Amino acid sequence: MAPKGRVVVFGRGPVADDILHAAQGAGYRAIVLKDLRAIEREVPEATIAVEACVADHFRKQEALEAIGNALQPHALLLADALPATVAECATWTGQPRLCVGYGVVGHLADQRVVELTRGPATNDEAMEKARAFFADLGRETREVGDRPGLISGRTIAALANEAAWAVTHGVASADDVDRAMQLGTNYPRGPLAWAREIGVERIVAILENMRRHEGEAYEPAPLLLEMAGKRKEAVPR
């Protein structure tokens, strides 16, 4: 099998690791970078660069600027479009034509369909390459509009947030809320257990993205901030 090209993934956590392994399994030469300083050396070799930062806004911007600087003009840049809009990401890269947003919430294995979204300048060729890449990874793709959190991230983050507010308001314990949701609605997981599995920090980042663009309605519940380690209080179970 002819090599399919070189994939450079930047980031930590399940999204970065799963894309790396799936790409390797599909015949790509793929590596993962966890250090900004490695970008300058590795990204010029990439046919596809994948940004998968689980980090604050500032670090994500820094990473995308570095990747954009190092990227070849015919490469594809896939930006994690859940914690920031692809319009923002594309601006930071300085290569907005090559930048496509993708939505993988947690483990890739749990997601049969991957959302793709374009920024104002994204070209069709980049979209086509993005579709082909995820098809190689065994994923169906859907193009959706560039709204904060897309559909997958918004839904899971908003469910986790509502569950957390319910716990905060003393409606039931965290475990009981999860149990009730699984038995009462057939959700694949309880919203809070799901948030833990994805990484509560990521859920909070998605909510903060929604809040930044759409207002205080999406303020993360205090319980989520505690679970994400952003406050010192103990995590209630």
Place this chain on the structure above:
Amino acid sequence: MTLFPRPEANPSDDPTGAVVLAQSKGASTNTIVVIGAGTMGAGIAASASAVGCEVYLVEPAAAARERAAAGLTKTLGRLLPDAATAEAAFGRIHLVESVAKASPADLYLEAVPEVLDLKRTVFAELDRVAPADALLATNTSSLAVGEIARPTGRAQNVVGIHFFNPPAVMKLVEVVRAEQSSDESVRRAVEFVERLGKTPVVVRDTPGFVVNRVARPYYLEALRAIDAGAADAEGVDAVLEGLGFKMGPCRLMDLIGLDVNLATTRSVYEATHVERLRPSPLQERMVAEGRLGRKSSRGFYDYGA
């Protein structure tokens, strides 16, 4: 005192197990009265008779009683292993036209439509006729249990026992502790739910309790995405079903009925005024246009005429 004893350990080698045992034991003669023989009331009656309770199912309209009887036969046939046990369970359900015609019971469970005045009328009557130590429960999904209990002089004996549709099948039951509910009442409600073989989750008396509140964003975020033109219903459903949800939100709203779903959102929103739970203008428009889902042949999807 244990009002709803679990069946004793099986002394025989009866292979049909606990359900049949419960029916055959004299210990399970406790009596419940269910008020309202709609989908919820009839389903609750079936679940209770299936584990050996004597059930009085109260329904004033003769036609509705006939409909309920037909539905009960079907539900019990599905719920129980053979025709004989289903028939015996059916024999334990007594369709009566008023609470006064029922025997005194351990538990009175109200399952009339979600109209506060209607429910209060039922509870005022229960206050007059139910034994002093009876547990009084409402199956409300959207009203405050404390409000429903108000006409009674015994709010400490009132709790919510909220079943999900279809009640004979769904394992979850929310036991709602209102401000004045006693610990003993909550304990008895939990015991009753466990006796039915279901899983009780105790929740505080707040708008939408747990499930109907926490599920709101599943529908609302889908509606907002579609309203913003970010995706169509099929796209939203595909993405979320791809994440492991059994049914995408649009397909699910079509099944539930958009009007019913909107009413739940409204009731939670109007009781909380939390911006993130504000009903969707798209859903309001669809309901106004009669696009209610499967029952009107058209919702997010077309279902033929």
